[in-house]
Amino acid sequence: MGSPFSFGFFTAAADVVPSIEIQWLASVFAGIIFSFIVYRLTATFSSRLFAGYRKLTSAGKVEWNNRGFSTFHAIFASFASFYLLILSDLFKDDSQENLVVNRSSTFSNSVLSFSTGYFLADLAMVIWQFPALGGLEYVLHHGLSMFSIIQSLLSGQAQIYILMVLFSESTTPFVNLRWYLDTAGLKSSKLYIWNGVALFFGWLIARVFLFMFLFTHMWTHFDEVKEVFPMGFYSLLVVPPVLSMMNLFWFWKIAKGMVKTLSKAKHSE
Template sequence: MDLISFGPQEQIVWPASVVAGIAMCAAVYDLTRQVSSRCFKGYDGLNEMHKIEWNNRGFSTFHALAAAAVSLYLLVLSDLFSEDARGTAIVVDRKSWLSDGMFGVSLGYFLTDLAMILWYFPRLGGKEYLLHHGLSMYAISLALLSGKGHFYILMVLFTEATTPFVNLRWYLDLAGRKGSKLYLYNGLALFVGWLVARIILFVYFFAHMYLHFDQVRTVFPLGFYSILTVPPLLSLMNLVWFWKICKGMVKTLCKMKQSVSAKTD
């Protein structure tokens, strides 16, 4: 694999961002515990495992918001990947210190979350989470070390935008609020968000890769074959989870319809 030079910038950004990601998880985990204990009456009554997962989802949400925001900025708002910018540099070769930093933070997050999943396995997540985190860490590490394909990895990172809705759904379920309007609205937002960020975005991902395949082929062999295999696996997982979301939403809507009908009778 052709690695980029480990220059002065990388010597600082790479290790610092990974450590920052781990520290972020620890800090938000503790902050979630303290805030929840003071602001949510039912938190102290939860069993130990539910408290751990509650706090875990706190730093999961924080990372998701940060990753989605940075990805959106670099992909849409900045000119890093603009067709008219960066002179003759091809898309797969473009990177910045911010994308490096975000990848490092995400690696720190995935390492922390994976460690917790393994420690409490399978109570914090099953084999599908191990596969998802493993593929994500592999792809991010490859892009970080090679400096290639940041555009595509940022698109994948943007899919984390759906995570807050997933976590809120879990919180509401645990709090016994499955019959609330907030649960319904969050479910609808999750459906739309997942459709846009994890289904339609991947269609664009593959279309862009097809249209720029001459550039994709310039990536070193391991990276090239990884681009051809890892995203399809992630998209397949997204489709499976989307099917479950659809079934859950239909089930919730049917229950609410029956509840409304019972009240009007």
């Protein structure tokens, strides 16, 4: 009988355990393939279920479908990150003898590789449709995300901080729903208003408070952070602050939009 092994997200039996690099590549390709599968499924179901979708321009349909697979990845990434950071014992104090910055697992590697596949697919579409799906800030965001994830995968270090940042993707479904409702002409609906409120508080928690916790954790564990290889160490000092400033800028815009929407709703009563 073959011995069981974890191959990305799939478990199979084989006589030879594949190298960790093959597992990473399998998960990266899984991320790319799943992204395009969800892209096509979004197009298929939307054309049948939403009359407004059929009226969109070609560029509008591309963005609609693109937001479908970004929502899929966001749900997957946020749940996987929450499990690894909170529910599992991987990063809990005293759960292992090695430093918290040196901890990783087959599952955490698969999660990060899968997300790399998503970011590659989404970045390709952003560049292909540039600037329709997002400007330079999206290219910067995706580029920094992939750079940090790949470094963490190759070194096996700092995955706790990469997963914290990845959890911030939990706000993406609210951002996408806001765009869907706006495109469908439902900006005056209660769902649009409540989604805006949820986006505000979700962003505050996942992209403001969480980054404050990340910086605090890095400070209190700085003796361990200094053990990260040089490029990774300096990346930890640069990339999270850059992403945090981008998040604060977008949070300011979200707050302005929520106040404007609530004011309109109050005056229309």
